[in-house]
Amino acid sequence: MSHASERAYADLRLEILKGVHPAGTRLREEQLAETLGLSRTPVREALRRLESDGLVTLTPNRGAEVVRLGVEDFEEILEVRSVLESHAARRAAERKDVDVAPLRALCAAMEYQLSALDADGYDEITRLNMEFHRAIHRAGGHRLIPDLLSRVIEVPLVRRTFDQYTSAELERSFMQHRELVEAIDVGDGDWAEAVMRSHVRAARAALLRVVTEPGTST
Structure with missing residues (x-):
């Protein structure tokens, strides 16, 4: 992939993840090329790559559109995240040599x-x-889990979970971070796994509170 295509991909990906282009937004090659200061070819290549990432859909005669996700999709994403992240936290703790x-x-x-x-x-x-x-x-020593998790975390609304948190929920999340670090530090796999499950469950509550609101664009 050319430098121009890489740039188009990186810029568009970040904009989608940050919610600049909400779910369902039509992404027109000509307009994107003008905004990015590029030709349409690298933009077209970037959109194909974003389709592979699951961030856009490409439809003949309609072009690209930011992917729409329903409540069931988020439920599945969070279920996968809970299983993988809890396992990663346990493995990190059980290694007993993590800095x-x-x-x-x-x-x-x-x-x-x-x-x-x-x-x-x-x-x-x-x-x-x-x-x-x-x-x-990474601390868990996995090769595949980081890439697998990136596919379920790098979804616009999931990535911006903190946007949905109240101040109390943010403070609780940070306390769970500290607890995770302590569990990993003392090498307690059961503790680390339990804290991570609770951590993801809190994220689930915040996300589903938003996606079930009428008129929410996901």
């Missing part, structure tokens, strides 16, 4: 962002949270 200092640093960074929350704060918390979870996936 938890980077995880603690990420916890502190998220807590700081919450204390100084501004218009861009949720974006930064989301970025730090993704890195925290990826670090646990």
Whole structure:
């Protein structure tokens, strides 16, 4: 893939994940090419790749559209996430040699962002949270789970879970992060797995509260 195609892919992917293009939005090649300052060819290649990622659908004579997900889709995504992330947390704890200092640093960074929350704060918390979870996936020593999880986490509304949280829910989420780090640090696989299941269950409640609201675009 050319540099232009890579750029188009990266820019469009980020815009979709951040909700710039909501579910159901038609993505017109000509308009996107003009906005990105590129020709239509790299944009077309980027859209094909985004279709493979499950972020857009390509339909003959209609072009590209940001994928729409229903309540059942989110239920399935969260079920898969719960199983895989809980297993990853258990494996990370059972290795008993994980350096938890980077995880603690990420916890502190998220807590700081919450204390100084501004218009861009949720974006930064989301970025730090993704890195925290990826670090646990890697700590488990898995080859495939990080890639599998990226497919179920890198969905627009799932990625922006923190946008849906109340202040109390955010604080509880961060407490669970700290508890996960402690469970991994002491090598308690049962504890780590249980905390992660509870953590994903809280995310499920917040997401389903949003997607079941009338008029919600997912």
